[in-house]
Amino acid sequence: MAVADVERPSLASYVHGMSAGELAGRRALVTGAASGIGRACAARLVAAGAAVVAVDRDADAVKELDFDVEPVVVDLADLDAIDRLDLAVDIVVNSAGLQHVAPLEDFPPDRFSYLLRVMLEAPFRIVRKALPHMYANGWGRIVTISSVHGHIASPYKAAYTAAKHGVEGLSKVIALEGAAHGVTSNCVSPAYVNTPLVANQVAAQAAHLGIGEDEVVDEVMLGPAAVKRLIEPDEVAELVAYLCGDAAAAITGTSVKIDGGWTAR
16 A cells, blocks of 8 residues: 555535634644645634634745635744744644654764754744733633654654654643633644655655565554554544634543554554
8 A cells, every 4th residue: 555645635625523613713823834734734724714824944835825824934943933923822733743764873863853843842932932822811722733653652763752752741731731721732643644744754664674665554554553544634634623612622631542543452
């Protein structure tokens, strides 16, 4: 089984779940919004009526999104740039992520630091600045895209696994501190999603494991799962949207897995 070409969801595909105007009047910030899960989340929140600030380092891609957002070009590895963002938002979706696959003894220390900066330190900086606005309004939603690797480990993914374990803990602290102010904080933990991030790591995994790329998908990515397919970005986005709505007001401090039964064993 090969990784399918990534198809971008359209706003017209969102015809179920949260009502079209439920998030009207809410301002949301989505990181990694130019592609993959981040793009799907941005589109889903726009469909629910939110004004979305779409953050990405890819200037061309984020400015060419085919739905109505406020594009903001920022490299989340630049922590000082994050501190300069306008973070008077009601919803934060921390979605930006990247991967590096290598054995520990060959893992570049600077790359390890970079991944943790983007996927752990950047969410901390964003939430830290967004919370005062949420607290003042008595309402807020923080959703962080974690991973099954926030719960279990895989070889050759030291930085990614460390970062995802870290944001799981950070999210729980936010939940405990924010509850009295009407702010919820949760993680969404998917297994392998049909995104460029996943497609780009197939070759690296194949090289390290000495197997074919199709075998990587079938045995490594889908082997532990009961549902033998990649998850689609819009499936993740639908869950994120639910957690941003009023129906999820009592859901906080948890991590909702969308992993095809990977962790059921």
